Amino acid sequence: MAEKFDKEDLLNWIETQPELSFIRDQANRTFVSYDTNQEDVNKRIEVIGNDTLNIKKGFFQKLFELVWVPGRELRGKCYSDESLDKKLSAASSLMSFSTIWDMVCTFPVLFYLSKGLAALTIPASVGASLLILAMSNAAGKFAMDRNKGNKSLATFLLLIFFILSFVKTAFSGVGLELMGGSQRLKNLKAREILSQKGLLKYKRQDSKAFEQLYANANDECNLYQNQLSQLDLSKNSERREARRIRDLMNAQPKGLANNDATNLLTNYSNQLGPCKKRDLIASLTDVTDLRQDESFSNLNKLEDTLSPLALLYIRSRGTYYANFNGNALKGEPVKLNWFTIDPNLGITVDRDCSDNDEKCVGPVRWASGNDAIRTSTIDFYEKVGRRDIKSIGASLIGFIISIILSTTAVVLLFNTSNDMKVRASRATDLNIKRNNIFTKLRNNKK
Numbered sequence: 001m002a003e004k005f006d007k008e009d010l011l012n013w014i015e016t017q018p019e020l021s022f023i024r025d026q027a028n029r030t031f032v033s034y035d036t037n038q039e040d041v042n043k044r045i046e047v048i049g050n051d052t053l054n055i056k057k058g059f060f061q062k063l064f065e066l067v068w069v070p071g072r073e074l075r076g077k078c079y080s081d082e083s084l085d086k087k088l089s090a091a092s093s094l095m096s097f098s099t100i101w102d103m104v105c106t107f108p109v110l111f112y113l114s115k116g117l118a119a120l121t122i123p124a125s126v127g128a129s130l131l132i133l134a135m136s137n138a139a140g141k142f143a144m145d146r147n148k149g150n151k152s153l154a155t156f157l158l159l160i161f162f163i164l165s166f167v168k169t170a171f172s173g174v175g176l177e178l179m180g181g182s183q184r185l186k187n188l189k190a191r192e193i194l195s196q197k198g199l200l201k202y203k204r205q206d207s208k209a210f211e212q213l214y215a216n217a218n219d220e221c222n223l224y225q226n227q228l229s230q231l232d233l234s235k236n237s238e239r240r241e242a243r244r245i246r247d248l249m250n251a252q253p254k255g256l257a258n259n260d261a262t263n264l265l266t267n268y269s270n271q272l273g274p275c276k277k278r279d280l281i282a283s284l285t286d287v288t289d290l291r292q293d294e295s296f297s298n299l300n301k302l303e304d305t306l307s308p309l310a311l312l313y314i315r316s317r318g319t320y321y322a323n324f325n326g327n328a329l330k331g332e333p334v335k336l337n338w339f340t341i342d343p344n345l346g347i348t349v350d351r352d353c354s355d356n357d358e359k360c361v362g363p364v365r366w367a368s369g370n371d372a373i374r375t376s377t378i379d380f381y382e383k384v385g386r387r388d389i390k391s392i393g394a395s396l397i398g399f400i401i402s403i404i405l406s407t408t409a410v411v412l413l414f415n416t417s418n419d420m421k422v423r424a425s426r427a428t429d430l431n432i433k434r435n436n437i438f439t440k441l442r443n444n445k446k
Helices: 007-016 018-028 059-067 082-113 115-142 151-180 182-196 207-229 236-249 261-267 274-285 289-305 308-315 317-323 369-386 390-417 420-424 428-443
Strands: 032-034 045-047
Touching (some): 007 018, 082 151, 082 390, 082 420, 115 151, 115 369, 151 369, 151 390, 182 317, 182 369, 207 236, 207 274, 236 274, 261 274, 308 317, 390 420
16 A cells, blocks of 8 residues: 655645745635535545646747757756756856857858859748757756766767857857948958059059060060071971961960969969060050050059959959959949941950840859958958957957857856756656655555
8 A cells, every 4th residue: 555645744845935925826716616415525626627738849849949948958857946947047048149149240251152052042041040049958958967977968969069059159249240231351352452463553564674574575575586487388387387486476364364464474474475465565665655554544444443353353364253253343433335346347345245144244243152251251360460450340349249249158058057956857866766655646646
């Protein structure tokens, strides 16, 4: 026969414990009926309502708790009181706010990483953000079990939470830069490309500086021409030799986007054939000083007026489309006009893109998401290193907030996991004692 369980003692204990006030509040809101006709006094009171608990969670509740972890999820089910649940709610709220903040800050980074997925870019980046958030919250939640046998696993999971937080914090400022300064970063990248290719500022050269170079190139070119005139082109071997000599006469750098005469003569003179070199110098000396002044003035006006993106579009179209998409001249004080040349002249002018080609229309966009992330990362940390707070104010504030939240969350989770009450909530002995009490209640039910 089951041991007699004194219910009155249990009720007295519930009434006297301050941390069980929520149980008393629930009891006060419960409706009961009192049947005076019932002979057994213990059976006169009957609780009205459904005594079956509905603990099944809906989809939206599960999703919400995935993002915002309830405090009760940080403990076990063997022990709890009101003060413990309040403490755990504070810890879980800070952890959840930290992971949500990092998710918002790093979303632009994941967006640009997913940029090649076209229509799936936004769903993929949202899914990746939620997945990383869920992994962080799960690691923090399960790191709370530091009872005997679980300490190593709890430490490992807390380390995972720290690593995820560290990586997200490292890219939080970068993400905010991408979110708020995308256009500035595009112009920064365009300026870098123009500078690397020597296209940022046109430098006027004095044509007289090429006089000696012209004389040497002319003599060498004439020497090749004399060799050509002595060849018998009816013979295969001498035709091959003629082709070789012509290639040497007119050699020029391969794959060079900027074919400006001054740029070629200044930076690539040793790669030019003598006849090509002579012709380029001649093209410079044929221009009068008046026309040079006018042309140089117009170039300076373009450089001072246009954004780096528009300047890159004008000076190196192929390089522009390798890094960006969209119309670089939209909103600029210049207009691109296409014209038609008489086809009888044997000359055609082709447009960059066909009509309504998404690559060429609309606002300027990054062609590669990796380039956007790389440019933003380098720019952000270079400015942090220079303490250039003014230009990255908002991003730097978000970065600092992320550091504070992540550090505080790690410390708070570790300290809370060592709390005796939290460890007791998963204690095996308490679990056995609780089960014994519930068994006695069932066995003694009237």
